[in-house]
Amino acid sequence: METMTVLQATEILRGAGIPVTLQRVEIVRVLLSSPQHMSADQVLARVRESVPETSRATVYNTLKLFREKNLVRELIVDPERAVYDSNTSPHYHLYDADTGQLTDISAEELQVVGVPHLPAHLRLEEVDVIIRVRSRPS
Amino acid sequence: METMTVLQATEILRGAGIPVTLQRVEIVRVLLSSPQHMSADQVLARVRESVPETSRATVYNTLKLFREKNLVRELIVDPERAVYDSNTSPHYHLYDADTGQLTDISAEELQVVGVPHLPAHLRLEEVDVIIRVRSRPS
DNA sequence: TTCCATGCAAAGGGTTTGCACTCTC
DNA sequence: GAGAGTGCAAACCCTTTGCATGGAA
Numbered sequence: 001m002e003t004m005t006v007l008q009a010t011e012i013l014r015g016a017g018i019p020v021t022l023q024r025v026e027i028v029r030v031l032l033s034s035p036q037h038m039s040a041d042q043v044l045a046r047v048r049e050s051v052p053e054t055s056r057a058t059v060y061n062t063l064k065l066f067r068e069k070n071l072v073r074e075l076i077v078d079p080e081r082a083v084y085d086s087n088t089s090p091h092y093h094l095y096d097a098d099t100g101q102l103t104d105i106s107a108e109e110l111q112v113v114g115v116p117h118l119p120a121h122l123r124l125e126e127v128d129v130i131i132r133v134r135s136r137p138s
Numbered sequence: 139m140e141t142m143t144v145l146q147a148t149e150i151l152r153g154a155g156i157p158v159t160l161q162r163v164e165i166v167r168v169l170l171s172s173p174q175h176m177s178a179d180q181v182l183a184r185v186r187e188s189v190p191e192t193s194r195a196t197v198y199n200t201l202k203l204f205r206e207k208n209l210v211r212e213l214i215v216d217p218e219r220a221v222y223d224s225n226t227s228p229h230y231h232l233y234d235a236d237t238g239q240l241t242d243i244s245a246e247e248l249q250v251v252g253v254p255h256l257p258a259h260l261r262l263e264e265v266d267v268i269i270r271v272r273s274r275p276s
Numbered sequence: 277t278t279c280c281a282t283g284c285a286a287a288g289g290g291t292t293t294g295c296a297c298t299c300t301c
Numbered sequence: 302g303a304g305a306g307t308g309c310a311a312a313c314c315c316t317t318t319g320c321a322t323g324g325a326a
Contacts, residue, residue: 077214109252111251111252113248115248123271125235125270125272126270127270128267130268131266132263132266133261134263135259
């Protein structure tokens with residue numbers, strides 16, 4: 001799996017209406033080059049490999065910004081930390097609580113039937129499905 | 139909605155193989171008298187109404203114990219805090235991110251179709267469905 | 277020059293841990 | 302008297318915030 005070029009990352013940022021900076025480019029390259037599930041700290045570590053002068057605050061700021069611009073999805077799966085998912089198309093997840101491993105399940109493979117009709121004042125944000133499994137013997 | 143008696147609470151604890159203590163009885167009464175969604179702090183506040191000498195640590199210890207004994211389910215819905223659900227039968231949730239309001243959706247109402255076949259080494263723990271909505275205008 | 281993005285350090289908030297005390301069997 | 306349960310306070314960890322610096326338009 002290749003990392004995208006700086007040019008490609010720049011285009012993604014412009015496309016989302018986000019001013020381009022070095023750190024943002026690197027975060028795009030780390031997280032958006034391919035479908036990924038990463039914690040903020042994992043992103044920080046990877047970005048620092050190429051841009052060591054990157055602060056934790058910037059990573060958190062940027063991830064929040066990317067979430068608002070729908071470049072990433074924030075998954076609430078593990079109480080310990082948030083996970084950022086660079087696959088923003090509708091899909092679901094399989095989560096191994098023992099290893100932390102998170103696997104995508106496509107919306108073709110799995111379907112949610114019977115989502116209730118919402119009262120007028122409620123807007124549907126998204127439907128999360130998490131299939132929780134364990135790999136260690138109980 | 140009535141609070142269950144101490145006797146009823148005691149029977150629940152014994153049934154789950156949990157040694158009976160005053161604090162545990164009160165936590166059962168607060169959380170298990172009816173289907174509830176409560177944070178640890180909400181449980182603590184309610185328990186202290188009747189047993190003021192109750193520590194935060196005891197509430198956390200007890201909630202963890204109850205979870206292991208399947209008296210409650212721990213919901214990971216809000217990154218801010220865990221929510222304990224006293225309804226342990228299979229069901230799903232509707233979550234209003236603006237108000238924090240959490241509503242049960244029965245397993246008759248909503249169904250998940252196409253849960254993938256799991257490799258032999260994985261055990262299914264549970265299937266979480268969270269329908270995320272917002273009530274404030276965007 | 278005026279913003280905005282960044283880095284750094286500290287604060288914040290939910291949860292866990294260490295330890296001493298108490299109660300029970 | 303051994304073990305478990307509890308209370309208290311401190312520690313922990315992820316995340317956010319405040320503030321000063323620095324760069325871009």
